[in-house]
Amino acid sequence: MMNQADSIVPESMATAQPPAVRQLGDRVFKWLTLLMALSVFALIVLVGFELWRGSHLALQKFGWRFLSSSEWDPVNEQFGALPFIFGTVVSSLIALLIAVPLSIASAVFLTELAPPWLRQPLTVFIELLAAVPSVILGLWGIFVMVPWLREHLFLWLRSALGFLPLFQGPIYGVSFLAGGIIIAIMIVPIITSVSREILRSVPGLQREAAYALGATRWEVTRIAVLSYAKKGLFGAVILGLGRALGETMAVTMVIGNNPQIAPSLFAPGYTLASVIANEFNEATGDVYRSGLFEIGLVLLGVTILVNAAAQLLLKTFGGAGAKPQ
Amino acid sequence: MTASNHRWRKTKNALVQALTLVCALLVIAPLAFVFYYLVKSGIGAVNWDFFTKLPKPVGEGGGGMANAIAGSFILLGIAAIIGMPVGVLAGVYLSEYASSRLTGPIRFGADVLNGVPSIIWGIVVYALMVLPMRTYSAWAGGVVLGMMMIPLIMRTTEEVLLLVPDGYREAALALGIAQWRTIAQIVVRTALKGIVTGVLLAVARVAGETAPLIFTALGNRFWNNNLSDPIAALPLQIFSYAISPYDDWHRQAWAGALVLLLLITAINVTVRVLTRDRIHKNP
Numbered sequence: 240m241m242n243q244a245d246s247i248v249p250e251s252m253a254t255a256q257p258p259a260v261r262q263l264g265d266r267v268f269k270w271l272t273l274l275m276a277l278s279v280f281a282l283i284v285l286v287g288f289e290l291w292r293g294s295h296l297a298l299q300k301f302g303w304r305f306l307s308s309s310e311w312d313p314v315n316e317q318f319g320a321l322p323f324i325f326g327t328v329v330s331s332l333i334a335l336l337i338a339v340p341l342s343i344a345s346a347v348f349l350t351e352l353a354p355p356w357l358r359q360p361l362t363v364f365i366e367l368l369a370a371v372p373s374v375i376l377g378l379w380g381i382f383v384m385v386p387w388l389r390e391h392l393f394l395w396l397r398s399a400l401g402f403l404p405l406f407q408g409p410i411y412g413v414s415f416l417a418g419g420i421i422i423a424i425m426i427v428p429i430i431t432s433v434s435r436e437i438l439r440s441v442p443g444l445q446r447e448a449a450y451a452l453g454a455t456r457w458e459v460t461r462i463a464v465l466s467y468a469k470k471g472l473f474g475a476v477i478l479g480l481g482r483a484l485g486e487t488m489a490v491t492m493v494i495g496n497n498p499q500i501a502p503s504l505f506a507p508g509y510t511l512a513s514v515i516a517n518e519f520n521e522a523t524g525d526v527y528r529s530g531l532f533e534i535g536l537v538l539l540g541v542t543i544l545v546n547a548a549a550q551l552l553l554k555t556f557g558g559a560g561a562k563p564q
Numbered sequence: 565m566t567a568s569n570h571r572w573r574k575t576k577n578a579l580v581q582a583l584t585l586v587c588a589l590l591v592i593a594p595l596a597f598v599f600y601y602l603v604k605s606g607i608g609a610v611n612w613d614f615f616t617k618l619p620k621p622v623g624e625g626g627g628g629m630a631n632a633i634a635g636s637f638i639l640l641g642i643a644a645i646i647g648m649p650v651g652v653l654a655g656v657y658l659s660e661y662a663s664s665r666l667t668g669p670i671r672f673g674a675d676v677l678n679g680v681p682s683i684i685w686g687i688v689v690y691a692l693m694v695l696p697m698r699t700y701s702a703w704a705g706g707v708v709l710g711m712m713m714i715p716l717i718m719r720t721t722e723e724v725l726l727l728v729p730d731g732y733r734e735a736a737l738a739l740g741i742a743q744w745r746t747i748a749q750i751v752v753r754t755a756l757k758g759i760v761t762g763v764l765l766a767v768a769r770v771a772g773e774t775a776p777l778i779f780t781a782l783g784n785r786f787w788n789n790n791l792s793d794p795i796a797a798l799p800l801q802i803f804s805y806a807i808s809p810y811d812d813w814h815r816q817a818w819a820g821a822l823v824l825l826l827l828i829t830a831i832n833v834t835v836r837v838l839t840r841d842r843i844h845k846n847p
Contacts, residue, residue: 261742264742264744264745265742265743265744267744268743268744268747268748269657269661269744271653272653272654272656272657272660272661273657273661273664273666275649275650275651275653275654275657276653276654276657276658276666276667276670276718277666277670278650278654278714279654279670279673279674279677279714279715279718280669280670280673282677282711282714283673283676283677285688285692286680286684286685286688289687289688289691289692290684290687290688290691292691293687293691340587341587341590341591342591344583344584344587344588345584345587345588345591347584348581348584348585348587348588349588352580352581352584352585353585353588361588361592363836364592364595365591365592366832367595367829367832368591368592368594368595370768370769370772370828370829370832371595371598371772371825371828372771372772372773372774372799372824372825372828373772373774373775374772374774374799374802374803374806374821375598375602375772375802375821375824375825376594376598377803377806378802378806378817378818378821379597379598379601379602381806381807382601382605382806382814383597383601424594427591428591431591455573455574455576455577456577456581457576457577457580457581458573458577460580478679481679482679484681485679485680485681485682485683485684486681487681487682487683487774487775488774488775488803492803492806492807512681512683512775515683515686515687516683516775516778519686519687519690519778519779520778520779520782531687532687532691535683535684535687538681538683538684539680539681539684542679542680542681542684543676543679543680545679546675546676546678546679547672547676549679550672550675550676554672
């Protein structure tokens with residue numbers, strides 16, 4: 240170790256410099272790095288400010304009515320965000336309903352129950368799934384998933400659960416449910432890997448104590464691990480929710496892009512993120528564009544709140560879980 | 565009684581084990597399906613033309629995405645030039661001046677920034693650059709990706725710098741080397757591989773971003789000769805082909821998606837190999 244440290248100190252560096260120069264160098268370097276680190280706040284302020292500035296017109300014209308109105312009429316310049324808020328909430332909830340049990344079960348399997356030789360490859364696959372870009376998943380969604388949903392799953396759901404208003408009405412394929420499923424695929428790797436970190440940070444003593452009482456593997460997991468990690472796992476789920484709310488491309492490609500509030504999950508919908516993606520470039524007229532900026536502002540507000548909550552939960556749980564990805 | 569209870573507990577254990585295994589398989593099933601369909605539908609259109617030709621108009625068939633592939637690399641280059649220095653230096657601050665009261669809030673800010681939806685970045689840079697410049701441009705596309713890379717690089721840089729043993733810092737300081745040179749020439753150099761890894765991961769992460777490019781880079785069916793003009797990018801091209809009504813273009817979209825995914829996977833695998841090395845050499 241001493242040798243290694245020696246070898247990476249260039250000769251020239253050991254020569255003494257006048258203290259004033261050294262202090263100046265230290266000060267400049269510290270301020271430079273601090274400045275770069277502070278760019279985080281600058282960026283947050285910048286994002287907030289630009290969205291506020293962009294949505295100024297709409298804020299003035301519609302006020303709070305923007306959030307409660309369901310009218311989206313570019314021709315008459317009447318804008319309300321309610322159908323998009325509805326679509327975002329519904330698709331994210333569907334995604335959580337599907338993704339949370341699957342991800343937490345997978346995380347439990349990976350850390351507690353799987354034979355050691357299986358853990359590494361499965362983890363690699365889940366990380367690769369996390370790396371698949373949204374637009375590629377959307378492409379697959381349009382041409383493979385949606386036709387399959389239309390011709391199989393949705394028909395089956397309608398005949399089995401058709402007595403519920405959720406599963407009634409015409410089937411187009413593109414729908415709230417298709418959007419929810421594609422978001423679920425996108426957030427599963429995040430929830431799984433954060434949950435995995437959390438479970439791994441549960442102290443071994445916790446497990447050993449339960450084993451010593453004669454518990455089986457699953458009983459150890461349930462009694463000693465899951466109850467201990469509850470708060471952290473909740474944080475992982477909230478983090479997944481944050482991603483779900485802002486997910487754009489894949490959802491845009493499969494949700495149908497129709498601003499409506501419908502009781503049926505088979506109906507096409509629209510989300511906050513996808514209306515921006517679809518209409519921003521075509522938005523003629525200042526009020527129209529301003530309305531889209533305000534939709535961005537709403538989305539930003541919600542995702543910042545959700546993400547901050549997730550980070551706080553993960554941080555209070557402990558070091559290992561606090562990593563973002 | 566006790567024997568049957570014991571047997572029931574064993575059975576329950578096995579049942580849960582099987583159930584969670586099924587969940588894990590369900591989780592990775594989409595990956596297998598996506599890969600299968602990408603190869604099946606895309607491989608036919610991945611040929612020499614795909615990498616060397618411009619897109620053809622509807623109906624002509626053939627053509628390629630050479631401009632989009634080049635465009636993606638240009639955008640990622642601009643993004644790295646912006647995101648790398650800011651992200652690495654900020655990561656240095658978080659790790660080396662950890663005693664500062666600011667590090668907690670900065671770290672928190674970076675994590676929150678990581679959660680800002682990519683579409684939001686798109687409209688912000690639209691307002692910031694596209695409106696004043698009166699044109700969509702490669703610059704705007706690069707800047708938006710660069711901004712998204714900053715918090716990513718920052719956090720990974722911090723993490724790998726914290727892995728450098730304090731002994732290195734102490735040894736250098738004891739030799740009378742200024743702190744900033746200790747950091748730049750000892751600490752950062754020791755962790756260089758890890759930092760490069762973090763940068764590569766950030767590049768891979770933004771390489772597939774589409775939403776922020778729609779309002780900044782816009783896309784282009786021809787070569788870009790001027791960075792102040794709109795530029796094509798692989799994800800944008802995939803998106804516009806995917807939602808078009810033409811079979812030819814759908815085939816191109818699949819091929820583009822296959823190439824993009826292979827590119828991203830290649831970066832991820834390289835990183836994995838790099839980090840395995842790092843862990844072995846610096847226990």
